[in-house]
Every structure is written in C-alpha cells, then in structure tokens.
Amino acid sequence: MPKTLVIDDDQQTELYFRNHLRGLDETLQNRFVFAGTDEEALAIIESANDIDVTLIAVDSPKLSGLSLFKQLSERRFRVPRIALANRPDIDLIRKAMNQGAADFLIKPLGFDDVAITIDKVFKDVEQKRKNWQERAEFSALRREIDIAADLQQRILPKTFPADGQLEVFADVAPAKDMGGDFYDCFETAPGKIAFIIADVSGKSVPAAFYMAVARTLIRAQAMHSGKAADCLWKVNNLLCQHEIPGMFVSAFFGIIDLDNYIIDFANGGHLPPVLMEAGGQTRFLDGGEGTVLGVMADLPYASGAVELNPGDGLFLYTDGLTEAFNLERDQFGEDRLEAALKAAINGPASAVTRAVNRQIFDFCNGAPVHDDMTSILIKRR
Numbered sequence: 001m002p003k004t005l006v007i008d009d010d011q012q013t014e015l016y017f018r019n020h021l022r023g024l025d026e027t028l029q030n031r032f033v034f035a036g037t038d039e040e041a042l043a044i045i046e047s048a049n050d051i052d053v054t055l056i057a058v059d060s061p062k063l064s065g066l067s068l069f070k071q072l073s074e075r076r077f078r079v080p081r082i083a084l085a086n087r088p089d090i091d092l093i094r095k096a097m098n099q100g101a102a103d104f105l106i107k108p109l110g111f112d113d114v115a116i117t118i119d120k121v122f123k124d125v126e127q128k129r130k131n132w133q134e135r136a137e138f139s140a141l142r143r144e145i146d147i148a149a150d151l152q153q154r155i156l157p158k159t160f161p162a163d164g165q166l167e168v169f170a171d172v173a174p175a176k177d178m179g180g181d182f183y184d185c186f187e188t189a190p191g192k193i194a195f196i197i198a199d200v201s202g203k204s205v206p207a208a209f210y211m212a213v214a215r216t217l218i219r220a221q222a223m224h225s226g227k228a229a230d231c232l233w234k235v236n237n238l239l240c241q242h243e244i245p246g247m248f249v250s251a252f253f254g255i256i257d258l259d260n261y262i263i264d265f266a267n268g269g270h271l272p273p274v275l276m277e278a279g280g281q282t283r284f285l286d287g288g289e290g291t292v293l294g295v296m297a298d299l300p301y302a303s304g305a306v307e308l309n310p311g312d313g314l315f316l317y318t319d320g321l322t323e324a325f326n327l328e329r330d331q332f333g334e335d336r337l338e339a340a341l342k343a344a345i346n347g348p349a350s351a352v353t354r355a356v357n358r359q360i361f362d363f364c365n366g367a368p369v370h371d372d373m374t375s376i377l378i379k380r381r
Contacts, residue, residue, distance in 0.1 A: 002052035169349035170376035180207030181374035198251035239294035278311025313379035320373035
C-alpha cells in the first residue's frame with residue numbers, strides 16, 4: 001500500500017486507523033503517518049521523502065486544508081491529495097477538487113473504501129507521471145531525430161563540380177524524417193568526376209546510419225579506384241566485414257572523364273538509369289551488372305561505359321519514384337517515368353528533375369508516400 005500521511009485534528013480519525021491496522025503486518029502499519037496540526041504536517045513533509053499520498057481534512061477550523069501546501073518553503077510536495085470531509089458538502093468538495101484534490105472521502109470512513117481510494121489515486125498519479133516522463137522522453141527523442149534528419153540533409157551536396165559543359169542537379173524526398181537514399185557527386189582527380197545514387201534497405205534511423213557508412217566508404221574508395229567496378233568491389237567487401245544482418249545497399253556508381261565525356265560505370269543491384277539523348281530518345285542503360293553491396297564478399301562487378309554526347313543526360317533514381325502509388329494503388333512505373341523525361345528532355349537539369357517530380361506527385365494525388373524518392377541528373381550542355 002502507498003505510504004499515506006493523514007492530516008486531521010480529529011483524534012478519532014487516527015484512532016480509527018490504528019484500530020483497523022492493529023494485528024496487521026507491521027510493515028502495513030508503518031504505511032500510515034499521522035499529523036494533528038499544520039505544524040506537525042509540515043514537519044513530516046519537510047523531513048520525509050517517502051510519502052506517496054496525503055489524506056487531509058478540509059473542513060476543520062484548526063487546519064489549513066489544501067492551502068497548507070502553499071506554506072512549504074523548501075520544496076514542492078508532488079504527491080496526490082485526498083480530501084477528507086465530515087459531511088457530504090458539495091460546495092466544499094468542489095472547492096477541494098478545484099484546489100487540486102485527486103479524490104475525496106466522507107466520514108464515517110470504511111477502511112476498505114479508504115484503501116481502495118488511496119490505491120486508485122496513487123496508481124492514477126503514477127500512470128500520469130509515467131505518461132509525462134514518456135512524453136518528455138519522446139520530445140527529447142523527437143528533437144534528436146530532427147537534428148539527425150537535418151544533419152543527414154546537410155551532408156548531401158547542394159553544389160556540384162562542373163567544367164562549364166556538365167550540369168548536375170539532385171533531389172531527395174525521404175518518406176520518413178530520415179531515409180536510406182543518398183546521392184553524391186565529387187571530383188576524384190583532375191578531369192574526373194564521380195557520381196552515385198544509392199538506396200539502403202529499410203527506413204528511418206538504421207537506414208540513415210548505414211547510408212552514412214556506405215557513403216563515406218564509397219567516397220574514400222573512389223579516390224583510389226580508377227574504375228567504378230573496382231570501387232564497388234572494395235566497398236562491398238568492407239561492408240560485409242561489419243556483418244549487419246538485413247542491411248544492404250544498391251548503388252549505381254559512375255566516373256566521368258571530362259576529356260571525352262565517357263562514363264565508366266558499375267551497377268550494384270540498382271535500377272538502371274535512363275539515358276536521355278539529345279535527339280529526344282530515351283533508353284534504360286544496360287551493362288555494368290553486379291549485386292547489392294553488403295550481402296556477400298568478393299562478388300564480381302562488371303564495368304560498363306557510355307558516352308555523354310552534347311545535349312545528352314543520364315537520369316538516376318531510386319525505386320521510390322517508379323513504385324509511387326496513387327489512391328487506386330496503381331504504380332507510377334517505368335513507362336510514365338520515360339514519358340515524363342521525354343516531355344522535359346530539352347530543359348536544364350533542374351527543370352527536368354522538377355518536371356518528373358511534379359508528374360509523380362500529380363499522379364499520386366495525395367496518396368501517402370511509403371518510400372524515399374531520390375534522383376540525380378547528369379547532363380551535358
């Protein structure tokens with residue numbers, strides 16, 4: 001039973017409790033403490049740290065009732081209070097409840113009723129405290145997730161290396177606060193620009209963490225790998241060393257030689273990008289096949305090559321675009337993606353990407369987004 005402080009100047013109240021407690025376990029008897037004056041009650045409150053509930057007379061001319069607790073100078077007394085009244089006075093009970101009483105009891109008392117009321121009030125308050133704590137913890141976690149989501153967005157580049165002829169634009173829309181999709185574009189050596197799009201299995205925090213690891217490894221290995229396939233092979237082996245069950249990443253990685261605009265690429269289990277030709281044709285790029293990264297070490301990755309002629313573009317994307325659903329549960333699909341790219345093929349990279357996104361959102365028509373949507377367009381002017 002919760003430890004209860006009974007504050008009442010009526011000696012019959014203490015006698016009543018002691019009579020009912022007599023013969024019971026001593027531990028239970030010690031769960032009740034009594035005070036007959038304000039001074040005694042304040043002294044107990046100031047010195048004791050184990051009071052769970054107070055039962056206080058609210059219609060005694062000698063006691064301060066619930067206003068007693070306003071006299072505490074050292075600390076706030078955060079325990080539930082039960083009003084004890086000599087008569088069923090509705091106005092008195094309402095006043096007590098307005099002053100913070102959690103429940104009330106009317107004399108003459110029935111010990112079973114007293115015990116049930118004390119236990120109920122204590123459990124109710126404990127549940128509220130638990131809820132408050134959980135809400136506080138959730139708010140703190142929510143702030144941390146917001147910060148992490150912001151950091152994740154900040155590590156994705158907004159500006160890209162270029163030589164005056166090459167145009168790069170990327171966009172990412174995570175389905176949750178944090179996602180597993182990522183893109184990158186960076187210089188690996190003079191006249192060499194690497195780019196990547198990748199999709200980590202899963203969602204939210206685990207995917208975001210794995211994304212950061214994969215992106216770091218790819219960037220580091222790209223600086224020392226002359227071929228895209230070699231880079232993915234090394235990254236795959238490094239990821240497999242971590243042995244993280246259920247986590248893997250699909251990736252399309254390419255290196256552009258700015259002397260001839262030939263792209264050396266390798267595909268680690270990712271969707272093939274769309275080659276947009278200046279003449280208005282589009283096709284999905286074949287070649288460079290390989291498996292997703294992080295599942296099994298020492299798997300081969302084939303090399304592929306394609307020349308980016310003036311006006312050509314290479315549109316890379318994650319499956320969140322083609323697998324976007326509308327309210328009728330139809331997928332956007334590859335055909336609609338190709339049609340959207342053809343309709344905007346002659347525009348700058350940013351206009352093409354935004355036109356595709358607009359087509360997808362119009363198609364979804366308010367249907368919930370279940371997967372990250374990320375794209376990057378490499379276009380030669």
